[in-house]
Amino acid sequence: MQKKFDRGLERARWLAGITVFAVLGLVGLLANPYVISLMTIVLLFTFLGQSWNLMLGIGGQLSIGHALFVGLGAYSVGVLYVKYGISPWVGLLTGMILAGSVGASIAWLSFRFEVRGIYFALLTIAAAEFARIMFSGWEFVGAMQGLFFPAPTGGIEISMLRGDVRFYYFVALALAALGVIGTEFISRSYLGYVWRAMRDDESAARALGVRTFQHKILVISLSAATAAAGGGVLALVQGSIFPDSIMGMGLSVDVLLGPVVGGLGTTFGPLVGSLAAIPLNHLMSALGDSLRIPGLNNITYGVVLISVVWFLPDGIWPAIVRLCKAIQAPPTAWLWQSRKVEE
Amino acid sequence: MTALLEVENLSRSFGGLVAVKDVSFSLRAGRITALIGPNGAGKTTCFNLVAGALKPTSGRVLFEGRQIDNSPPETVCRMGIARTFQIVRPMREMSVLENAMIGAFSWTRNVSEARSKAYESLESVGLAAKAQARTDQLTLPDRKMLETAKALSTRPKLLLLDEVMAGLRPTEAAGIVGVLQKLAEGGLTILLVEHVMRIVMEVASRVVVLHHGAKIAEGTPGEVVADPKVLESYLGAGFHA
Structure with a gap:
């Protein structure tokens, strides 16, 4: 019956997931420090992309100001650690609660006054820019001079979340894995169904009893909180926090590139997208430097983005899935057949 | 009465x-x-x-x-009170079954319970065989019946x-x-x-x-x-x- 068909796909998905993370684990053990630090960023943006994807890809709410939540997470970790020596674990939790509440407040205010769709997206930019300017002038958090974490001592301290490049790689890997598992878990729970319904047609969902006001606030605050967790770790990895980079528009765009390139609303999209976009950016930036063509990375970036949107509008990951299904056509067809017989 | x-x-x-x-x-x-x-x-x-x-x-x-x-x-x-829309409004990115499940989440949070209610609703409008289809593969009468099934799932x-x-x-x-x-x-x-x-x-x-x-x-x-x-x-x- 249908279950058999599902189980086949299910097994393929699990297998794919485990293989990907096993390979990524090996990369962490074997690769050189440059590749490792590059991949750390890829994995962190995978996680951030998943957080953003939860909001748009599943919940249907567009944010172009995710830097706000990333920044709140980064500053929570930074201020507590640098100023008071409090463990980043506490900072991460604080950041998540803070960003979750800020996200919920923005959402509440916005939807209370019927600001939605693209206007809500504009509001998220406004909120992020407001925070960036505020933090730029706020002496206590270092203003424009930023915050600096003390140089790592080399030893690994899990209680303080401090360690070497490889340590942070595995932290980022764990986050990305959590993101994948969490996204899968949410997609399959009633929240996933209800949120997708709300994304596809809000008034039809309401007519079916979905309390969309509450659900929109919930999805946004969850996305904000997870983005803050990613931001906290990003700050630790970079060793410094500057308002213009951690809360700037550029970061908001970097967050959404992964899922847009990789595949909106899919579990693996953000990973595939980040894997494609970030190394390319670094490579082109290095190439641009050696060829003395400043801005080559940005041009290439633009070209690649436009090509992806043009040729694979739903992203790279769905295209890969389609390809796999095309190759596997005979067994799939056979399963459909057997299903019909059993019915 | x-x-x-x-x-x-x-x-x-x-x-x-x-x-x-x-x-x-x-x-x-x-x-x-x-x-x-x-x-x-x-x-x-x-x-x-x-x-x-x-x-x-x-x-x-x-x-x-x-x-x-x-x-x-x-x-x-x-x-x-459940309603249908004059212009059919299936959730486009979701399968027929998933569409029929949404209504059930108004009284349960259990996904498999919602799924069996959805099958039941589809059964009662004669759409059970097309549960796995995409909504854009349905004919107009089928879409109208899907609207009804979605509404029925809310009990x-x-x-x-x-x-x-x-x-x-x-x-x-x-x-x-x-x-x-x-x-x-x-x-x-x-x-x-x-x-x-x-x-x-x-x-x-x-x-x-x-x-x-x-x-x-x-x-x-x-x-x-x-x-x-x-x-x-x-x-x-x-x-x-």
Whole structure:
């Protein structure tokens, strides 16, 4: 019956997931420090992309100001650690609660006054820019001079979340894995169904009893909180926090590139997208430097983005899935057949 | 018999236009009632007022004795009134089964419970075999039935159907009539907004006729078609029952 068909796909998905993370684990053990630090960023943006994807890809709410939540997470970790020596674990939790509440407040205010769709997206930019300017002038958090974490001592301290490049790689890997598992878990729970319904047609969902006001606030605050967790770790990895980079528009765009390139609303999209976009950016930036063509990375970036949107509008990951299904056509067809017989 | 739904002196205007004017009627449990009228008679407005999608300018809507006209659609749904849309609105990116599951989440958070309710709803409208299809693979009558199945998954006491038969061929409509009759036999109360007169005669036990926003007649299908006011305003001089 249908279950058999599902189980086949299910097994393929699990297998794919485990293989990907096993390979990524090996990369962490074997690769050189440059590749490792590059991949750390890829994995962190995978996680951030998943957080953003939860909001748009599943919940249907567009944010172009995710830097706000990333920044709140980064500053929570930074201020507590640098100023008071409090463990980043506490900072991460604080950041998540803070960003979750800020996200919920923005959402509440916005939807209370019927600001939605693209206007809500504009509001998220406004909120992020407001925070960036505020933090730029706020002496206590270092203003424009930023915050600096003390140089790592080399030893690994899990209680303080401090360690070497490889340590942070595995932290980022764990986050990305959590993101994948969490996204899968949410997609399959009633929240996933209800949120997708709300994304596809809000008034039809309401007519079916979905309390969309509450659900929109919930999805946004969850996305904000997870983005803050990613931001906290990003700050630790970079060793410094500057308002213009951690809360700037550029970061908001970097967050959404992964899922847009990789595949909106899919579990693996953000990973595939980040894997494609970030190394390319670094490579082109290095190439641009050696060829003395400043801005080559940005041009290439633009070209690649436009090509992806043009040729694979739903992203790279769905295209890969389609390809796999095309190759596997005979067994799939056979399963459909057997299903019909059993019915 | 007590009334499941009571509509009392309901009015709604849009700016200067009075779409529904002082309409009252009541629905008895377990029956199919039809709301008919020519284009622009205020049927859909009336329907939306009952479903909570619009708020009345004056008047009340009572469901099981509780006033519902100030409640948002999701609350009305959770109280036991489910609706369909005149223009079918499937959730495009979700399968037929998933579409039918959404309504069930108004009373359960258990995904497999929702799934079995969805199968049950699809079964009762004859769509179970297409559960895994994408919604854009469905024919128009199937999409209309999917709308009904989605509504049924909310476990309604009252089902509001907005022109489910519009745009269908007679044979397709006949299939839907069968489904509705079976649902009513199962104890469901149905209010149907309909244009196709022949079907209303066949399926409804009571008919409410609107014209220019006001109720001009109410009764059994036989009584209504014999009413000279109805003949004149709605059916035209050429209609002979």
